[in-house]
Amino acid sequence: METTKAKLKEILVNDLKLQGITPEEIGDTEPLFGEGLGLDSLDAVELVVLIQKYFDVQISDMEEGKVAFVSIESLAQYILDHKD
Amino acid sequence: MVGKNKYLQQLEALGHWFFYVTLHLFGQRGAHILLVPVVLSYVLWSRKIRRTVQPYLKRRFPKASVIGYFRHTFLTVFSFGRVLVERGWLGTVKDACLSGTIEGYEQITAEIAKGKGLVLLTAHMGNWQSALANLGDLPVPVNALMLYDKKAVAKHYFDLNRSKKSFQIIDAEGGFGGMVDSLAALNRGEVVTIMGDRFIKGSSTTVDFLGSEIKLPDSAYMLAASAGAPVAIVFAAQTGGGSYQLKVWDIFYPEYKSRDERGQMLMGCAEKFSSAMEEYLVLYPYQWYNFHNFWKK
Structure with a gap:
């Protein structure tokens, strides 16, 4: 779980290029979208692709996305639950 | 009163x-x-x-x-x-049926055959609602990313098509603007139609259109770039009472290597779309149906 969370934070900073923040500064329960890290719907699309690329896990509909994209913790949990 | x-x-x-x-x-x-x-x-x-x-x-x-x-x-x-x-x-009217042609149909089906999905980008011009209903005959399911409050009306017109397949509606007011569901549809190799002319909220790019600046939504190009899918700009024109012409005005693959290049890619795509609309309006100057101040900031 911790490794997945750390990797996700790295992805946010390096691949989505969040500015003015380091992976260590991102809180596990901090909201990813809107207030919080401020990701938008375009970032959501990129994040879906990145999760597929790095973890081979597909988020295939919005119901799943809503649950997964709350925070780093929920996203990591989703990945662990859906990884073969 | x-x-x-x-x-x-x-x-x-x-x-x-x-x-x-x-x-x-x-x-x-x-x-x-x-x-x-x-x-x-x-x-x-x-x-x-x-x-x-x-x-x-x-x-x-x-x-x-x-x-x-x-x-x-x-x-x-x-x-x-x-x-x-x-x-x-x-x-x-019972048995009323629209007749028409799709110029570039082979291009669309050839792109669909590649299995990467297709973003079909259109605009509020011509008899778009009635004409697009005929895309239900494409070899893969067609999804329409659209606003929820227009869902019932649009579905009604799409369902006027008597072909076996109907449009699936993806709610643009849903979470992340319907982007995740649209991406999933593209990943399944399906078609996603999007109105590319009206920016309501979210990310946009400012381009010139008929001599003044407008904002165009970015979502279609981001979706295509993320899925590796092509964008086909398709506009409908009413060519007579009960007839239409759908024409593919452009097909391109939005691509960017890093987030730094994203803005440039979106600008290029929005300019292609704006140019296609201008070309269309040279041929069909009276079929522009954005009845509001499109240029108002």
């Missing part, structure tokens, strides 16, 4: 009834003849109507004389009236 509104509503309902009866008795041609005095009176007496079409017509015909401008206003409103008559005809 309430009484007046009720009176106007009743008058409007009576007008609709009169059009439907004319459609049944005399067909679309009869309704078009009836449309002439109705549109003429609207254009002459309704300041609201003239204001509504002004932002577009002033840019499309900047050198028009007073009489020329009046003519352009009449033809634009009349053209929209014909689209409404066509919808009424499709919805109420």
Whole structure:
């Protein structure tokens, strides 16, 4: 779980290029979208692709996305639950 | 005031009834003849109507004389009236069926065959709702990313198509603007249609259109870039009573290597779309149906 969370934070900073923040500064329960890290719907699309690329896990509909994209913790949990 | 509104509503309902009866008795041609005095009176007496079409017509015909401008206003409103008559005809007359051509159909099917999905980008021009319903015959499911409050009406028109497949609606007001569901559809190799001309919220790019700046939504290009799918710009034109032409104006693959290149990629795509709309409006100047100030910031 911790490794997945750390990797996700790295992805946010390096691949989505969040500015003015380091992976260590991102809180596990901090909201990813809107207030919080401020990701938008375009970032959501990129994040879906990145999760597929790095973890081979597909988020295939919005119901799943809503649950997964709350925070780093929920996203990591989703990945662990859906990884073969 | 309430009484007046009720009176106007009743008058409007009576007008609709009169059009439907004319459609049944005399067909679309009869309704078009009836449309002439109705549109003429609207254009002459309704300041609201003239204001509504002004932002577009002033840019499309900047050198028009007073009489020329009046003519352009009449033809634009009349053209929209014909689209409404066509919808009424499709919805109420048994066995009414739209006929038309799709210029570039082979290009679309060839792109679909690659299995990466296809973003079909269109605009509020021509008889787009009725014509796009015919895309249900494509070899893969077609999804429409659209606003929830328009869902019922749009679904109705899509369902006018009697082919086996119907459109799946992806709610643009849903989480992340329907982007995750749209991406999943593309990953399944399906078609996602998006209206590329109206920016409501989210990410946008500012480009020139008919000499002034407009904001165009970015979502279609981001989706395509993320899925590795092509974007096909397809516009519909009403070519007669009950006929349409769908034409592929451009097909391209939005791509970017890093987030730093994203803005540049989106700008290039939005410019392609804006140029395609301008080219379309040279051929069909009266089929622009964004009846609001499209350029208002």
